[in-house]
Amino acid sequence: DADVTQTPRNRITKTGKRIMLECSQTKGHDRMYWYRQDPGLGLRLIYYSFDVKDINKGEISDGYSVSRQAQAKFSLSLESAIPNQTALYFCATSDLKPGQGVYNEQFFGPGTRLTVL
Amino acid sequence: GEDVEQSLFLSVREGDSSVINCTYTDSSSTYLYWYKQEPGAGLQLLTYIFSNMDMKQDQRLTVLLNKKDKHLSLRIADTQTGDSAIYFCADPNSGNTPLVFGKGTRLSVIA
Numbered sequence: 491d492a493d494v495t496q497t498p499r500n501r502i503t504k505t506g507k508r509i510m511l512e513c514s515q516t517k518g519h520d521r522m523y524w525y526r527q528d529p530g531l532g533l534r535l536i537y538y539s540f541d542v543k544d545i546n547k548g549e550i551s552d553g554y555s556v557s558r559q560a561q562a563k564f565s566l567s568l569e570s571a572i573p574n575q576t577a578l579y580f581c582a583t584s585d586l587k588p589g590q591g592v593y594n595e596q597f598f599g600p601g602t603r604l605t606v607l
Numbered sequence: 608g609e610d611v612e613q614s615l616f617l618s619v620r621e622g623d624s625s626v627i628n629c630t631y632t633d634s635s636s637t638y639l640y641w642y643k644q645e646p647g648a649g650l651q652l653l654t655y656i657f658s659n660m661d662m663k664q665d666q667r668l669t670v671l672l673n674k675k676d677k678h679l680s681l682r683i684a685d686t687q688t689g690d691s692a693i694y695f696c697a698d699p700n701s702g703n704t705p706l707v708f709g710k711g712t713r714l715s716v717i718a
Contacts, residue, residue, distance in 0.1 A: 494649075523705055530615065532695065532710035533650075548705070580649055593638050594699060596706055598649035 493517045494599040496581050502605045509568040511602050513581030521584045522564035523596065524548075524556060526577040533580065539564055571606040578603050609633040611698050613709035620717050625683040627712045629696030632677060639672065640697040640706065641681050650695060654681070683714075691716045 494515045503509050513522065524536040525548075535548030537556040545556060553575060555567045568575055582596040610632045619625045631639070637658050642650040656663045656670045656679070663670045669682040683690055693713050697706040 525708075530710060533708040535705050535707075538705050582650075593655075594706065595640065595652050595655070596650075596697075598651070600649045 494581060494583055494597055496579075496599040496602050498602060499600065500603045502607065503571055504607050505572055507571050507606075509571050509604065511566045511579055511581075511604070513564045513566070513599060515562050515581075515583045515597075515599075517583055517585070517597060518561070519583040519585040519597070520561065521586075522558065523582040523584075524554075524564070524566045525580045525582065526550070526575075527580060527601075528577050536566065536579075568604075568606075571604075573606045576604060576606045609698055609707040611696055611707050611709040613694075613696055613712045615710060616713050616715070618715045618717060619686050621686060621688060623686055625681075625686045625690065625714055625716075627681045627683075627694050627696075627714065629679040629681075629709055630677055631679065631696070631698045633698060638699075639679050641668075641670065641679075642695040642697055642708070644693040644695065644711070646692070653694070686714075686716050688716045688718055690714060 497512045520541045523538040525533040527533050534550050536554050537548050538546050539558045542558050557565050579602045581599040584594050584596045612630045638655050640655045641653045643653040644650045654668050656672050667684045671680045693711040695711045696709040699706050
């Protein structure tokens with residue numbers, strides 16, 4: 491079974507609709523992230539959370555919100571979707587472990603392809 | 608904030624070596640990472656290097672780090688068609704922050 495799962499894998503919606511993308515992980519990691527990927531722009535950080543009570547804005551948080559429901563779950567919402575939010579969205583997790591210093595490998599889900607018409 | 612730069616495309620013939628380059632701006636980097644994204648998939652860690660190292664070799668992969676010039680490179684020896692993917696260089700602003708990714712280099716391998 492995949493350690494980081496995302497649902498749905500594909501979604502087509504219309505401008506103005508509210509959309510929620512969900513991410514679950516079984517790795518037991520405290521840290522979770524949401525990125526979007528656009529051709530030629532690479533990955534850009536939307537929001538991240540270092541534990542259940544912690545939420546931080548990333549580079550491009552406008553138009554998005556998140557909820558960290560539990561250690562294992564981190565959802566991303568688009569309150570009113572617009573066409574330029576069409577992209578591939580990735581969830582990722584990581585954990586800093588004692589003795590590993592600041593080694594911070596991030597583990598990625600398979601992605602959600604969102605199309606806003 | 609941290610900035611990570613990569614060229615967008617690289618095309619090589621099967622069997623040749625591929626060299627993907629990356630520059631970064633944060634001099635406090637501790638680990639630097641290379642991720643690989645195959646078509647239709649998420650990113651997977653390919654290799655990493657600790658900042659006190661100049662070179663790391665892992666089978667067909669060689670990572671070179673020039674801290675003075677803030678330059679990182681990934682060399683793939685004997686490139687195969689299965690190496691066709693997007694390769695991302697990644698660096699944290701500091702050890703305790705999310706990774707900052709370059710735009711990715713799309714490697715195309717010509718048979």
